């Protein structure tokens with residue numbers, strides 16, 4: 001998976017980048033966590049996964065650091 005890859009089968013929140021595409025964690029309601037972009041939804045919005053295991057599961061370099069606040073399930 002790469003940051004420009006289109007990811008299908010997402011929920012509305014995942015497709016909007018508001019939830020982890022791997023574990024479904026709600027970033028809006030989870031403080032102090034971090035996420036990294038892992039691809040795009042079918043509508044072209046950027047989608048995210050939690051830094052750590054989720055990013056790794058999504059095929060993103062696990063050493064990549066978070067780019068924004070919100071999200072995370074380590």
Ligand SMILES: [Zn+2]
Nearest residue numbers: 020023050054
């Ligand atoms: Zn996650």
